Each structure stands twice: as structure tokens, then as C-alpha cells.
Amino acid sequence: MLDRLSELLRQRGYRMTPQRLVILNILLQAGGHLSPLDICHRAQSTLPGMTEATVYRTLNFFTQQGFVLAAHVGNGQLMYEIALREHHHLICRQCGANHEIEHRFLEELYRQFQEVTGFKIDGMHVTFFGLCPQCRTSREGNKLLADDRHA
Amino acid sequence: MLDRLSELLRQRGYRMTPQRLVILNILLQAGGHLSPLDICHRAQSTLPGMTEATVYRTLNFFTQQGFVLAAHVGNGQLMYEIALREHHHLICRQCGANHEIEHRFLEELYRQFQEVTGFKIDGMHVTFFGLCPQCRTSREGNKLLADDRHA
DNA sequence: AATTTTATTGCAAATAACTACAATAGCAGG
DNA sequence: CCTGCTATTGTAGTTATTTGCAATAAAATT
Numbered sequence: 001m002l003d004r005l006s007e008l009l010r011q012r013g014y015r016m017t018p019q020r021l022v023i024l025n026i027l028l029q030a031g032g033h034l035s036p037l038d039i040c041h042r043a044q045s046t047l048p049g050m051t052e053a054t055v056y057r058t059l060n061f062f063t064q065q066g067f068v069l070a071a072h073v074g075n076g077q078l079m080y081e082i083a084l085r086e087h088h089h090l091i092c093r094q095c096g097a098n099h100e101i102e103h104r105f106l107e108e109l110y111r112q113f114q115e116v117t118g119f120k121i122d123g124m125h126v127t128f129f130g131l132c133p134q135c136r137t138s139r140e141g142n143k144l145l146a147d148d149r150h151a
Numbered sequence: 152m153l154d155r156l157s158e159l160l161r162q163r164g165y166r167m168t169p170q171r172l173v174i175l176n177i178l179l180q181a182g183g184h185l186s187p188l189d190i191c192h193r194a195q196s197t198l199p200g201m202t203e204a205t206v207y208r209t210l211n212f213f214t215q216q217g218f219v220l221a222a223h224v225g226n227g228q229l230m231y232e233i234a235l236r237e238h239h240h241l242i243c244r245q246c247g248a249n250h251e252i253e254h255r256f257l258e259e260l261y262r263q264f265q266e267v268t269g270f271k272i273d274g275m276h277v278t279f280f281g282l283c284p285q286c287r288t289s290r291e292g293n294k295l296l297a298d299d300r301h302a
Numbered sequence: 303a304a305t306t307t308t309a310t311t312g313c314a315a316a317t318a319a320c321t322a323c324a325a326t327a328g329c330a331g332g
Numbered sequence: 333c334c335t336g337c338t339a340t341t342g343t344a345g346t347t348a349t350t351t352g353c354a355a356t357a358a359a360a361t362t
Contacts, residue, residue, distance in 0.1 A: 010328095010329080010330095013339085014339070014340090015327085015328045015329070015338095015339055015340070016328080017327080017328070017339090017340065017341080019340085019341075020340090035318095036318080036319075037317090037318070037319095049341090049342075050342095051341075051342055051343080052318085052319075052320095053319085053320075053321080053341080053342070053343085053344095054340085054341060054342075056318090056319055056320065057320085057321095057340085057341085058340095060320095061340095064242075070223055072221055072223065072229070077318090077349085077350090078223070078229075118283075161358095161359080164309090165309070165310090166308095166309055166310070166357085166358050166359070167358080168309090168310065168311080168357080168358070170310085170311070171310090186348095187348080187349080188347090188348070188349095200311090200312075201311095201312095202311075202312055202313075203348085203349080203350095204311080204312070204313080204314095204349085204350075204351085205310085205311060205312075207348090207349055207350070208310085208311085208350085208351095209310095211350095228319085228320085228348085
């Protein structure tokens, strides 16, 4: 896996470094979301020289490369996770409940997209905001903004 | 428009304040993306007492409420825009080109989603990463990671 | 109109995130 | 295996973003 990513980077004209490997490993093992600083702390236990600046740069870089997913989870901050098992997020505005959505629901969309735009898309992430079924019933009858934003 | 949003906030148990109105106005007039600090500066010319903390808090709040869209545009920082004319972003990993995508391309997806999850979705945003047609041809033949991430 | 409740703000301080620049180290080519 | 080119890192400083808390002020109630 890491070999493949290294190769891919080189093909794209970039380099694989110990720092980048460590960060990828952390994200791979964790599976779920991690904050930049959390990643930094873990990385420093393996590679003591690791700095925050490098972590931030690397995360942005990996996001652009499609290796990592930057997710906007609830509050304003960004969390990161490995982009292997693609999925998306559904956040309840009311209770903050955070659901994962499998990528296969979006597969069709995905294909159409490449056709329409001519882009070769290799990374995407969706954040949905709304009301979960529970919170929804407790507020039934409200006229939501959504009414005139979506037919 | 602003009246409706005020009403909506009250229905949800929140309050409309001068600060929130000013920020909404700025986003409405600007139309496009604005950074939090840019918004803050503009707001201060109307409402001198406005502070950065309030701007950040308000933007997060409006995002949760679905009034505002937080977009992850290119670098790591978040930009904000009014969520009237819904659209999404397509960013080229290579040249950074930033395209807008109309929401209607995603309408179908959107509907399916509400059915499957039971959520009432009233806000969403998609960020796609990929290679634009130009950059794509200049790298043709590369084996992209995408190959085994998407059937 | 006054009162009450509590969401929201401003202030100030703490974190978090980014950037420039010189030094380092991948990796392609000889 | 060396060498050169340049992507990447660390350092240190800057800027951006968040947070606690007391003060303020929406909006419902009387």
C-alpha cells in the first residue's frame, strides 16, 4: 500500500519522505478521523523531529493528492482521515449526530460527473447538514429554509 | 430574505442580532467566497464594535444552520459564502483551477439521500479533487490511485 | 412597559494553523 | 556510487481561530 503511494507520488513529480510515511501510517492504522495536532503528537513518538508545520503542510498536500480526506465535522475545524474506504458525512444540525455514508450511494453521481466536466476525478467528499429523524419529529411543522432552495 | 432568516432562527430557538444581520448582508452582497477575516473587516466598517471572535462564531453557527456554506478551497483554509445559489467545487490537483458546479447536477443524489437516511437534508457541499482536462493530457498514462478506490 | 430568561457578544488570553527562508535530503541521471 | 537539481523539512515568527467568562441584549411573558 505505502509502496504504491510512494510510486504514485514519484510519478507525479513529488517525493516520499520519512515524515510523509509516518503520517500515512498513522492515518492508515487509525482508520477514523484525526485532528492535525493529534496526528502530530502520534508522529512525534515515532519520529521525534516531526514539527507541526510539517504535519499541516503534509496534510494539505495529501488532501490535494487525494490520499487523505479533509472532513468538516460539526464545529469549524477540519479533521483528516485516510481516503481508502471512501465515505462521507451527514451531520445533524440539532443534536450534532455524525453519521457516515458509504461511497457507493454516490457512485452514479461520480460517474456522471467525469463525463460532464471532462475532469478525471480521484477524490471527493460530501458533507451534508440536516436534521436527523429524531430531531426532525421534535420540530415537525417548521418551515425550513430548504423550501425555496430546492424545488 | 433577511426577514425570513430571522424568523427561521427564532423558530429554531435562536436570536437575530445586528452582528448576524451585518454578516448575512455582506455574504449576500458579495455572492462569492469570503474569508473570515475579510468578512470581519467589512463588518467592522458597518458595525465598528464587531470582533473577530464573533465573526468566527457566527460563521460556524450559520454553517450549522444551513445559511452559509463552508468550502475547503484549495489550501487548508475555509472560505464562506451564502447558501442561496447552491453549488459545489471542483479543484484541479495540478494547476489549482477552481471550478464551480451547479447544484442541479446533484439533485437526484440529493433526493435519494433523504429517502435512504430519513434525514431532512437542508445543506450540503461537495468538494471534488482531480485533474482538469488540460493537466490530464499532460500526464496521460499515469496509474492513478483512483484505480482501486472506485470500481 | 417592565421583567425574566438565556442566547449572544466583547474582551482577553490561549491554541491552532500557516509562511518565509535557509538547510537538508530524495531521486533521477551519469 | 556520485552528482546535481529541486522538493521538502525545521526553525522561528506571523497570522488565524477558538475559548472562558462576565456583561449585554433579544424576545417571550406578565
